Amino acid sequence: MNLKKMKIKDINKRGFFKGISDERNINVLYTDVGEIVKGRIFTKKGKLYCDDIKEIIQKSKHRIKPECKYYYRCGGCCYQHLTYEREKQIKTKKAKDLLGGLPEAFEFSKIYNYRNSLEFDVTKNKAGMHPRMSPFLININKCELMTDEINQHLKDAIQENKKEFDGEVRVVLDDNGIVSRWYPKYESKETSIANLKYGKKKLNSKVFYISPDTFFQANEYLYPRWLEKIKFLIQEEKDRFNSALELFSGVGTISFYVEELFKKIRMVENNENSLFLAYKAIEKMGLEKDKFDIIKKDLFQESPSESDLDVLILNPPRAGLSKKIIKFINKSSFKFIIYSSCNYKTFARDIKKLEQYELDKYYIYDMFPRTYHFEILSKLKKE
Structure with a gap:
């Protein structure tokens, strides 16, 4: 494998960092400003990317071990390798x-464990998410961002039924538990009011009704x-x-x-x-x-x-x-x-x-x- 050394110079768009290698700009994932890393560089739509760091030559003081075992393969998160204080700095600067x-x-x-909703793809006996730079699905048994209730549903319902289903699953958490809808592939996701699945959610003195089909x-x-x-x-x-x-x-x-x-x-x-x-x-x-x-x-x-x-x-x-x-x-x-x-x-x-x-x-x-x-x-x- 041909690995290139990159110096990370700045924060870039959509969770990427700006790396420099041979005077070329590289969009790099899973690093931090000031780091020197080695990784595989590839071209996509005329731009250079690196999403696979093989060696860290100079390490950021903010680098930590990711909580999620799928982190470097799943496309959902981009800052689990950094402290939350560093994430705050990045977002504030943007x-x-x-x-x-x-x-x-x-x-x-x-x-972690803060999300009350989930959207997962299910296909070919897999249930999960796509890596940032790949169309292939990663099978995920637990998402660290989801609440315990949603992760239990992911394990018990989605993973258990992935052999019989091909499409998308959306889940929300109401006051009584899980409300979910399964959308078969190639079928419309539009749902009539007569078939709408929804639940009740109370915040302070207010009551709202939520659904997988609404925001x-x-x-x-x-x-x-x-x-x-x-x-x-x-x-x-x-x-x-x-x-x-x-x-x-x-x-x-x-x-x-x-x-x-x-x-x-x-x-x-x-x-x-x-x-x-x-x-x-x-x-x-x-x-x-x-x-x-x-x-x-x-x-x-x-x-x-x-x-x-x-x-x-x-x-x-x-x-x-x-x-x-x-x-x-x-x-x-x-x-x-x-x-x-x-x-x-x-x-x-x-x-x-x-x-x-x-x-x-x-x-x-x-x-x-x-x-x-x-x-x-x-x-x-x-x-």
Whole structure:
């Protein structure tokens, strides 16, 4: 095997580090800035990569033994070989470089057994995940990021039935246990409300309904603190506000958590299953139905309706805000905006396009420890 020596110079994208070998830039996994390593270099789509370190010549002081026995083969994590303090440094630097300032705080998480949801592929008698640079499936009996309940389900149900099934399995953890759906390969993952599987989840005094077919934050440990901070960011304003608009409202988690702060809340969401579960939560909690104006709309295809509401709440998917939403915000007059994003790059892109608003403050909520993902929670105020 032809091994090349590389000097790791910087942090790169998507969990990679930037290595230099023979004056060439290499995307390197499982290393750290300042290390000198030897590994196998290969080309993919015109770029150079190394995902197989064979020798560490100069070692980072932050390097530790990974908790997971599948770590160097599974594509789920990228920082298990480093201390959590180093992971914090990396994520904070990424945010600071794009946003121009440090966060108000870095909210730490449990780093293992924190996930309340799982998505696994099942095929050819294997159940697991794909390595970062390979299409082949790794058979996994336990994921260190998952809760004990989900890992037990992985062992008892998914691994036991992998011989008879080919497709994808999605699992969420509700207050009573496991809710799962098995999606056969080549069949649509769309599910009607009549066939929807869901469960109940209580956070403080609020009740939500969650499903493998709808979005709910995966971090069991940080989720309540994130919601409390959203409420705090609204309450810290001196003026009292009567109304709010939430785009990408999902099953209603944010709107229902802060509903006592407003007389009227408009929620916009495209997923019919999410809307069904939102209505179910309103009924279960006995909330005033007339307070909520719930609208079904595809926000990537259509613009929100004109709004004279006071506060805007945004929690979009990784793709961020569409051009139509940016245009809508620039024509509106919200007093301030609460914007939470799981993609710091699209977040930075979006806020630069908002003509009336500037970043007042932001927090890092590490919803996805041991991976390169993290959540930005921010308040935007009028310039």
